[in-house]
Amino acid sequence: MKCPCNPTRLYIECCKKAHQNIDNALTAEALMRSRYSAFVMADIEYLQKIHHASTRPSKREKKEIFQWTKSVDWVRLEILNTTKNTVEFTAYFTENGKLSQIHEISFFCKENGHWAYQKPL
Ligand SMILES: [Zn+2]
Numbered sequence: 001m002k003c004p005c006n007p008t009r010l011y012i013e014c015c016k017k018a019h020q021n022i023d024n025a026l027t028a029e030a031l032m033r034s035r036y037s038a039f040v041m042a043d044i045e046y047l048q049k050i051h052h053a054s055t056r057p058s059k060r061e062k063k064e065i066f067q068w069t070k071s072v073d074w075v076r077l078e079i080l081n082t083t084k085n086t087v088e089f090t091a092y093f094t095e096n097g098k099l100s101q102i103h104e105i106s107f108f109c110k111e112n113g114h115w116a117y118q119k120p121l
Contacts, residue, residue, distance in 0.1 A: 004040035005033035005077050019046055022115075028108035029079060031115040032087040039091075040074040042066060052109065052116040071095070085109060086121060 003014035018025040018034035025031040031050060038046040044066040048056060057065060075092035082088070088105040105121040 003033075004037040004074065007076075011037070019043065022050060023113070025050075025115050027082075028085055028106075028115055029082045029087050031108055031117065032079070032089060032106060033077065035117055036074075036077045036089075036091055039069045042070050044069075050115070050117055052111050052118040055119050072100075075099070081105075 001011045003009045003011040003016075005015055015034040015037035018030060019038065025034055035047065035050060038044075038050075044062060047065065048062060051057065072093040072095045075094060078090045078092075080088040080090065085108055086105050087108065089103070091102045093100055093102075107118045107121050108115050109118050110116070
């Protein structure tokens with residue numbers, strides 16, 4: 001199976017490593033890629049786990065995110081720029097047959113020794 005974050009790589013050699021053990025995401029970009037792949041796979045538990053505790057979605061929001069990501073078809077992820085703590089990306093998806101995109105500069109920081117998604121800048 002190809003990795004959702006990058007069709008030139010295999011899932012087992014890419015985001016699966018982080019999905020199995022968060023410590024395997026060594027950079028903010030690796031964590032961002034594993035976050036996108038988790039959206040594609042509707043792995044809501046992983047998304048919650050890598051969310052910084054200070055901004056982690058509530059139980060109700062978690063349910064809404066899960067239902068939303070199940071309702072769209074993810075197309076691809078484009079990483080535009082990265083720094084130590086930020087990743088700028090565009091994620092493409094179709095919703096009700098219409099192509100849409102999310103463009104964001106995400107801020108990541110370390111929490112309990114691993115990378116965590118904190119917020120959009
Ligand atoms: Zn990947």
